[in-house]
Amino acid sequence: MAAFSGCTINIKKLFIEPYHNHHQSEVRTGWIEIVCGSMFSGKTEELIRRLNRAKIAKQKVAIFKPNVDTRYHDEDIVSHNALSIPSVPILESRDILALTGDCDVVGIDEAQFFDGGIVEVCNILANKGKRVIVAGLDMDFKGNPFGPMPGLMAVAEYITKVHAVCVVCGDVAHYSYRKAASQDEVLLGETDSYEARCRKCYHL
Numbered sequence: 001m002a003a004f005s006g007c008t009i010n011i012k013k014l015f016i017e018p019y020h021n022h023h024q025s026e027v028r029t030g031w032i033e034i035v036c037g038s039m040f041s042g043k044t045e046e047l048i049r050r051l052n053r054a055k056i057a058k059q060k061v062a063i064f065k066p067n068v069d070t071r072y073h074d075e076d077i078v079s080h081n082a083l084s085i086p087s088v089p090i091l092e093s094r095d096i097l098a099l100t101g102d103c104d105v106v107g108i109d110e111a112q113f114f115d116g117g118i119v120e121v122c123n124i125l126a127n128k129g130k131r132v133i134v135a136g137l138d139m140d141f142k143g144n145p146f147g148p149m150p151g152l153m154a155v156a157e158y159i160t161k162v163h164a165v166c167v168v169c170g171d172v173a174h175y176s177y178r179k180a181a182s183q184d185e186v187l188l189g190e191t192d193s194y195e196a197r198c199r200k201c202y203h204l
């Protein structure tokens with residue numbers, strides 16, 4: 001048994017979905033996880049999967065999205081394949097702090113639309129011992145880093161990049177190709193305005 005004890009501590013620290021025992025008096029450390037990628041890559045699916053597992057573990061979960069994202073539902077977070085989970089729409093990132101008092105896990109979707117303050121907010125939450133799971137587009141339709149995502153990725157402990165399927169050739173896609181004419185960085189939409197494309201087909 002003793003031979004395994006050091007190992008156990010390492011696994012507990014590295015395991016990305018810890019089943020926290022609320023009755024233990026150990027000091028809790030928080031951290032930040034990012035789920036990033038193009039549109040249709042499964043960011044929201046993965047966020048919902050992680051949050052549901054936390055709920056199964058009886059952890060207190062608080063979930064947020066920017067209030068501009070009303071594509072599928074005013075409040076729920078909804079994936080392109082119709083998975084959903086209730087969330088609180090947020091105007092300014094700092095509003096999250098007042099709504100996360102006693103929760104263990106904080107989930108944030110569409111993080112690219114938040115103001116730059118979201119980086120400090122996530123750091124504050126993680127420093128308070130919370131697990132912070134953030135999903136967002138790493139690149140806009142021009143292939144440029146999107147909003148606060150680079151800053152969030154810089155301070156995160158864990159980054160998962162998920163990929164879509166290129167709708168032109170079936171290869172791995174990591175670009176969000178915009179079909180609509182608008183050159184504004186923010187243009188809400190789904191398959192009406194965007195396609196997941198691989199590097200080759202993005203540059204066609």
Ligand SMILES: Nc1ncnc2c1ncn2[C@@H]1O[C@H](COP(=O)(O)OP(=O)(O)O)[C@@H](O)[C@H]1O
Pocket residue numbers: 037038039040041042043044045046078079080081163164165166167196
């Ligand atoms: N080109 C595509 N590649 C992969 N999945 C796609 C594609 N187009 C539609 N989907 C659907 O989108 C789902 C992922 O949706 P979602 O989690 O909302 O993605 P994201 O949040 O990254 O935009 C997939 O499970 C699949 O059903």
Ligand SMILES: Cc1cn([C@H]2C[C@H](O)[C@@H](COP(=O)(O)O)O2)c(=O)[nH]c1=O
Pocket residue numbers: 038039040043044071136137139140141142176185186187188189190194
């Ligand atoms: C690439 C890109 C996307 N958007 C918008 C389009 C959608 O409303 C969301 C992304 O949603 P998803 O859950 O990742 O599919 O962002 C944008 O405004 N600008 C862009 O460049």
Ligand SMILES: [Zn+2]
Pocket residue numbers: 166167168169170171197198199200201202
């Ligand atoms: Zn392709």
